[in-house]
Amino acid sequence: MSDDELSSSGARPIPSPATLALSTPRVPDMQxxxxxxxxxxxxxxxxxxxxxxxxGIAGLACALALRRVGHRVTVLERLERDAARGEHGVRAPPNLSKILFHWGLRDALMSKASIMDKLVFTKCECKVPNRRAFPCVTTPLLCHLPDDSSETLAEQLWDAEMLKETQGLFLMLSHPDLHDIFCDAAIQLGADVRFSSEVVEVDPPSRAVTLSSGERLSGDVLIGADGALGQCRTAVLGRRDPGSPTGLAVYDTLISLAYVSTFDPRVALKSWQCLALGGGRAAVAYPIRGFEDISFQLYAPDDAGASGCYEDAAPVDLALVTKDSGISDHLRQTVLGARKTKVIPIRQHVDLEDWVSDDGRLLLIGEAAHPFPPTTIQGTAMAVEDGAVLAKLFSHLSSAAQIESFLYAFQEIRQSRVRNVRAAELGAIAMLTADGPAAAARDASLRANAARGPGANVLEGGGSAEGVWEEYSVLFGYDCEDEADEWWVQWGRLRQRAQDRSMAADGEEPA
Structure with a gap:
């Protein structure tokens, strides 16, 4: 789909970059x-x-969704289950959480997740001349900086009516817990989920794959959910796409609360997300696992030329990496509690015109179709939306003749939303890691909006508060399954009737 087609497709508006750095407060009456x-x-x-x-999340969510509507599913994952689960935090925005609520998984999700209460922006600058500091997430989340300068720029609360409209909640939990929820539910519904099953060849024309064991499996449709660097994306694109460096990387880790609460015990009482802003760097932190751990994600220049992805990147010692970076003594003690830190480069990948293979029924979803920057709020949500939309379409399948049209309908429904959301996520990272005059303007806007008092929308920017809430409502209130149903009502039924008439005219039995 071309840019012109995107602009004329009626795609719903996407919030300004800053809005994608947000989270929601606790809203008890919504539960x-x-x-x-x-x-x-x-x-x-x-x-x-x-x-x-x-x-991963994309493949398992898709498997669960397809089993819910009656299709047969086999999932092939090259890693063992523990390795595939990962070891980091994840934020589930309302457009993601409500899908699980709709699928009857609310209790499973809420037993592992916390509702985010508040978003806190802090500004951290090192006082030591000629020393460029990593930002520190400060009061109330990590520590005080007696030798550094820190400032709370703003605190964000949300409009209760807007949150009700979304039908979901903004949650934070561990990636392993979310992975388990999808995996266990898919298996319970009869999906054949195979770990330690590496696919070494993808054959779209034959709709078959070959495993490292030599086993060959075939199906009616192949789904590529193996990521931006996987074999399926390579098969559709015709070449491997490592992406272009942006100059930034993410240090993603977990820090034990025991190390954090030593410096500020209030963290054990606060379900907050904090964003710390420093020159050209930013950090995001939020509690998970019942406040047992803090998910800590540091955006910084990719000076070392990081490569790989979560599954392949070798762990680094965050304490060693930040040793001479100018962070405060308190934070230096805190990062001693960091474990399994992964350094993931932020890269720009080629936008695929088609997510469906030209020579067979191979469809890409999740990161394989639309790679997102690591640790962003909407990356995981878009992958789950993909599975929900695909299953909704294929719930209407009544003949083999419909398969290809449904695959392309999926692409038509998903591409404009995903591309716009991804662009906004990249813009959000640029906003968080701004330096110089751009950072000064960002900070001044946050301070000015915060000065208007409690309840102010601190990320209002140059627009109205009502306009910003409307943007949030569009982003978080989007119902992907309704979108798929809308396509079926407007187009799918018409195509099916036309096909039935054609078959009847040829003397064949309609579907």
Whole structure:
């Protein structure tokens, strides 16, 4: 789809870059409203077999969604289950959490997640001349900086009515817990999930894959959910796409609360997300696992030329990396508690015109279709939305003749939303890591909006508060399954009727 087609497709507006750095507060009266799952989804009258390459969140969410509507699913993941689960934090915005609520997984999700209460912006600058500091997430989350200068720029609260409209909650939890929720639910519904099953060859024309063991599996549709560097994206693009460096990398780690609360015990009482802003750097931190750990993500220049992804990147010692970076003594003690720090480069990848292979039924989803910057809020959400939309479309499958049209319908529905959201996420990172005059303007805007008093929208920018809340509502209130149903009502039924008439005219039995 071209840029001109995107601009004329009626795609819904996406919030300004700053809005994607947000999180939501606790809204107790919303919890009951978001607990009711939707009725059981319609079941396909023509079950087919899907082979999904990749057992991360995208692959497992897709497997669960397809099993819910009656299709046969096999998931192939090259890593063992513990390795595939990862070891970092994840934020689940309302457009993600409400999908799990609709699927009847609210209790499983809420038993592992915390509702975010507040978003706090701090400014941290090192006082020592000629020393460029990593920013420090300060009061109330990590520590005080007696030798550094820190300032609370603003605190963000949310509009309760807007949150009700989204039908979801903004949650924070560990990636392993989210992975387990999808995996366990998919297996319970009958998905064949195979770990330690490495795919070494993808054959779209034959709709088959070959494993390292020599086993060959085939299906009616292949789903590529093996990431930006996986075999499926390479098969569709015709070459490997390592992406172009942006000059930034993310240091992603977990820090034990025991190390954090030594410096500020209030962290054990606060369900907050903090964003610390420093010259050309930024840090995001939030508690997970019932405040047992702090998920800590540091955006900094990619001076070492990081490579790889979460599954392949070798752990680094964050305390050693930050030793001469100018951080305060208190934070230096805190990062001693960091473990399994992964350094992931932020790269720009080629926008694929098609997510469907030209020579067979291979469809890309998640990072394989649309790589997002690591640790962003919406990356995981977009992957889960993909699975939900695909299953909703294929719940209407009544004949093999519909398969290709449904694959391209999925692409049509998803591309404009994903591309716009991804661009905004990249803009959010640019905002957080701004330096010089751009950073000064950002900080001045935050201070000015915060000065208007409690309840002010601190990221209002140059627009109205009402306009910003509307942007949030569009982003977080988006219902991907409704979007798929809308396509079926407007286009799918018409195409099916036309096909049935054509078959009848040829003397064939309609689907």
């Amino acid at each position: 009951e409203e978001t607990t009711t799952p939707r009725p059981s989804p319609p079941q396909t009258s023509y079950p087919i077999t899907f082979v999904i390459v990749g057992g």
